[in-house]
Amino acid sequence: MSHLDGNALAGVLSEVFTFDPTLARARCANCYSVDVLARAMVYVDGSAFVVRCASCDAVLATVMDGDGRRWVSLKGVSAIEIPR
Amino acid sequence: MSFITRGFSGRSHDRDPRLPPGQTEVSDWPVLSAGPTPRVDTEEWEFSIRTENGAHTWTWDQFMALKIDDVSTDIHCVTHWSKLGTSWRGVSIDTLFEGIETSHDFVMAHSYGGYTTNVPLDELLNGQAWIAFEFDGEPLEAEHGGPARLIVPHLYFWKSAKWVRGLVTMPNDDPGFWEQSGYHIHGDPWKEERYW
Amino acid sequence: MSGPADTAWRVGSVSRISKETPSAARIVLDVDGWPGNDAGQHLDIRLTAPDGYTATRSYSIASAGPGMVVDLAVDKLPDGEVSPFLVDDVMAGDKLEVHGPLGGWFVWRPDAASSPVQLIGGGSGVVPLIAMLRSHHDTADATPFRLLYSLRTPEDTFFPEVLKDADVDYVYTRRAPDGWPTPAGRLTKDVLAASVFAAAEKPRVFLCGSTGFVETVAAWLVELGHDPRMIRTERFGGT
Ligand SMILES: Cc1cc2nc3c(=O)[nH]c(=O)nc-3n(C[C@H](O)[C@H](O)[C@H](O)COP(=O)(O)OP(=O)(O)OC[C@H]3O[C@@H](n4cnc5c(N)ncnc54)[C@H](O)[C@@H]3O)c2cc1C
Numbered sequence: 001m002s003h004l005d006g007n008a009l010a011g012v013l014s015e016v017f018t019f020d021p022t023l024a025r026a027r028c029a030n031c032y033s034v035d036v037l038a039r040a041m042v043y044v045d046g047s048a049f050v051v052r053c054a055s056c057d058a059v060l061a062t063v064m065d066g067d068g069r070r071w072v073s074l075k076g077v078s079a080i081e082i083p084r
Numbered sequence: 085m086s087f088i089t090r091g092f093s094g095r096s097h098d099r100d101p102r103l104p105p106g107q108t109e110v111s112d113w114p115v116l117s118a119g120p121t122p123r124v125d126t127e128e129w130e131f132s133i134r135t136e137n138g139a140h141t142w143t144w145d146q147f148m149a150l151k152i153d154d155v156s157t158d159i160h161c162v163t164h165w166s167k168l169g170t171s172w173r174g175v176s177i178d179t180l181f182e183g184i185e186t187s188h189d190f191v192m193a194h195s196y197g198g199y200t201t202n203v204p205l206d207e208l209l210n211g212q213a214w215i216a217f218e219f220d221g222e223p224l225e226a227e228h229g230g231p232a233r234l235i236v237p238h239l240y241f242w243k244s245a246k247w248v249r250g251l252v253t254m255p256n257d258d259p260g261f262w263e264q265s266g267y268h269i270h271g272d273p274w275k276e277e278r279y280w
Numbered sequence: 281m282s283g284p285a286d287t288a289w290r291v292g293s294v295s296r297i298s299k300e301t302p303s304a305a306r307i308v309l310d311v312d313g314w315p316g317n318d319a320g321q322h323l324d325i326r327l328t329a330p331d332g333y334t335a336t337r338s339y340s341i342a343s344a345g346p347g348m349v350v351d352l353a354v355d356k357l358p359d360g361e362v363s364p365f366l367v368d369d370v371m372a373g374d375k376l377e378v379h380g381p382l383g384g385w386f387v388w389r390p391d392a393a394s395s396p397v398q399l400i401g402g403g404s405g406v407v408p409l410i411a412m413l414r415s416h417h418d419t420a421d422a423t424p425f426r427l428l429y430s431l432r433t434p435e436d437t438f439f440p441e442v443l444k445d446a447d448v449d450y451v452y453t454r455r456a457p458d459g460w461p462t463p464a465g466r467l468t469k470d471v472l473a474a475s476v477f478a479a480a481e482k483p484r485v486f487l488c489g490s491t492g493f494v495e496t497v498a499a500w501l502v503e504l505g506h507d508p509r510m511i512r513t514e515r516f517g518g519t
């Protein structure tokens with residue numbers, strides 16, 4: 001299958017970010033537990049937020065702020081359910 | 085839309101020529117923690133270097149028997165603070181690499197607690213980096229990365245991996261945990277290499 | 281206020297700032313375009329220095345409902361970067377950048393549900409709970425509400441005018457008022473057990489304060505038989 005441009009993501013991503021992400025339920029890719037992000041553990045390390053699974057401590061996500069920009073990684077999340 | 089807040093200057097802004105651009109000197113040492121602080125007993129602690137040719141491992145006692153350097157240096161955190169004239173004791177990476185051969189040009193530092201950060205090998209050698217276990221004459225506290233942390237003072241301080249447990253050489257400059265998440269692949273404070 | 285979140289950076293004008301306690305200030309902001317907020321939400325304040333340096337911190341909102349007026353209460357940490365500025369230097373008429381309303385989890389909406397609501401606040405952690413008490417009062421909601429408030433001394437009370445109409449148990453950690461039945465001291469598990477709705481009543485719990493306070497109390501609640509899924513927490517930081 002040929003790939004699409006990142007533009008094709010605009011629709012789905014704008015949907016992701018118009019909802020409060022803290023209410024989204026995420027599955028941990030390490031222990032497979034499911035919970036709303038609001039219940040995860042957030043560690044603040046300077047300008048970085050490291051979000052860890054409340055069940056197993058694994059890193060679910062990172063959010064990093066700097067120079068007026070923001071980086072978001074959902075590296076430890078296998079899927080996220082968007083409230084709609 | 086950002087505008088200047090009347091009367092706000094942030095932490096004091098004294099300029100010292102030792103301060104890279106965008107940095108502010110602090111006297112205390114902000115504790116940053118991206119997770120529960122790993123507590124590693126020196127009885128269980130091990131440090132290893134792994135290359136394509138095999139692994140070398142040191143226990144705490146073996147490590148303490150190596151040549152130990154006194155290091156006085158400035159440290160620079162990506163979050164805009166610097167601490168000048170800090171003093172450390174530790175084993176130089178040159179000492180650890182004596183007799184170790186590798187054709188790889190890059191290193192991934194691994195920590196207890198799972199974090200990783202990447203550094204070019206030639207920036208760890210020639211008196212540029214240490215595995216430090218003492219700060220200001222005291223054993224390094226767990227909050228600051230003890231029992232031992234990597235220090236690479238000429239790069240932003242996230243490269244100075246806390247709770248370090250090993251270095252693994254690699255052929256390519258793969259990004260570590262922090263570099264995957266937004267921090268710069270290299271991290272030179274004089275070039276303000278803070279983020280991608 | 282569920283559905284797409286209407287959050288954005290906006291300009292808040294300080295319409296009033298007053299001493300709330302010896303170490304804290306109450307700040308009333310008029311925020312142009314504020315969409316109103318649920319009880320328990322917070323906002324982020326961003327300060328910018330002339331050299332472009334910025335510092336951002338979260339503050340809970342003590343008010344709830346529609347309208348563009350937002351009440352905050354900020355406690356000063358003496359070695360802090362932002363809170364001493366907000367408490368000591370901000371004046372009426374100043375403009376602050378605010379981002380919000382934020383957070384849809386640590387909120388209470390009027391619902392007259394059968395299960396009671398237990399609020400537990402330590403120090404400035406009472407701020408979002410104040411919004412819940414106000415919302416509960418203003419909407420004449422019938423849900424049973426109780427607050428356990430741990431604070432240093434009587435002078436450290438935030439929003440006394442809201443608390444006087446509420447069912448509050450106070451725990452004074454440093455100095456109690458004259459004639460108080462129990463000496464000042466830290467909250468204990470026994471006092472906690474005696475001052476909150478019992479686990480058997482299946483209360484929803486909103487617990488807020490410094491990280492250490494929240495961790496300790498949350499662990500005790502679970503030991504006392506409360507269902508962890510009924511406990512919502514908001515950690516303010518610190519130890
Ligand atoms: C969702 C949320 C809502 C909040 N609501 C409020 C509120 O309504 N009122 C309010 O006063 N604060 C509130 N806070 C805390 C606030 O965001 C700041 O952390 C606080 O004002 C300290 O900022 P600072 O810049 O003065 O201190 P910093 O310069 O950030 O820190 C100075 C020192 O104090 C320690 N520290 C940081 N935060 C705390 C803390 N909360 N308690 C004890 N020690 C701490 C730090 O570790 C550091 O050593 C809230 C925090 C969150 C996450």
Ligand SMILES: [Zn+2]
Nearest residue numbers: 028031053056
């Ligand atoms: Zn998990």
